[in-house]
Amino acid sequence: MLTIWGRKNSSNVKKVLWCADELEIPFDQINAGGSFGVVDGDEYRAKNPNGLVPCIEDDGFVLWESNAIVRYLVARYGDHSTLLPPTLEDRASADRWMDWCSTSLAAPLTVLITQLVRTSEGERDSAKITAAAAQFADAIQVAEHGLATTQWFSGPSFGVGDIPLGVVIDTWYALSHIEHPALPAIEAWHRRLKLRPAFKQWVAVPLT
Numbered sequence: 001m002l003t004i005w006g007r008k009n010s011s012n013v014k015k016v017l018w019c020a021d022e023l024e025i026p027f028d029q030i031n032a033g034g035s036f037g038v039v040d041g042d043e044y045r046a047k048n049p050n051g052l053v054p055c056i057e058d059d060g061f062v063l064w065e066s067n068a069i070v071r072y073l074v075a076r077y078g079d080h081s082t083l084l085p086p087t088l089e090d091r092a093s094a095d096r097w098m099d100w101c102s103t104s105l106a107a108p109l110t111v112l113i114t115q116l117v118r119t120s121e122g123e124r125d126s127a128k129i130t131a132a133a134a135q136f137a138d139a140i141q142v143a144e145h146g147l148a149t150t151q152w153f154s155g156p157s158f159g160v161g162d163i164p165l166g167v168v169i170d171t172w173y174a175l176s177h178i179e180h181p182a183l184p185a186i187e188a189w190h191r192r193l194k195l196r197p198a199f200k201q202w203v204a205v206p207l208t
């Protein structure tokens, strides 16, 4: 049985829960991180010395780092009719979008969530918010351009490359305090994601 440690409101945990559900893998989810604690205990640190979520254990195999977990689940349980892109080129392209999401969008999004969701209004740093919102809005143009000739970040059909971007971009749209530039291709892709039951269950939920 697959065990997933991590609080459901973490964007990195959402990737793993959504992926496992898309693959129809039965799993146990254990709340950890944030107000749940757990991550500082010796037992958890023995699994993930970073003290971060998510972390999984699958048949005795322990793995942390959300994108590595998503890749592992898809490689182990997916096939070309589910999340694994059919060609080497599509798999490489999907990998590229997963890495790009972490290196280009994750940092400004973390600032925006920390400031706009987890900091009370009077305590917020408006300069930080403005800078992070601008950084995100600038970077996301690359993703908009990436959808010019394809419907998905995984090639001709939905797949592993859409998962990290799906979580990060949905979270960004849920931040109503900031402006969102018009992005016709990303908006259409986001509407297609919202038709997926597993996305609705684990990702498109109110931010906390």
Ligand SMILES: N[C@@H](CCC(=O)N[C@@H](CS)C(=O)NCC(=O)O)C(=O)O
Pocket (backbone or CB within 6 Å): 010, 011, 012, 013, 032, 033, 034, 039, 051, 052, 053, 054, 064, 065, 066, 067
């Ligand atoms: N690069 C790591 C980042 C993991 C990470 O920063 N997780 C955050 C939640 S999104 C965390 O554990 N924060 C501390 C906590 O929740 O206690 C990954 O993708 O798994």
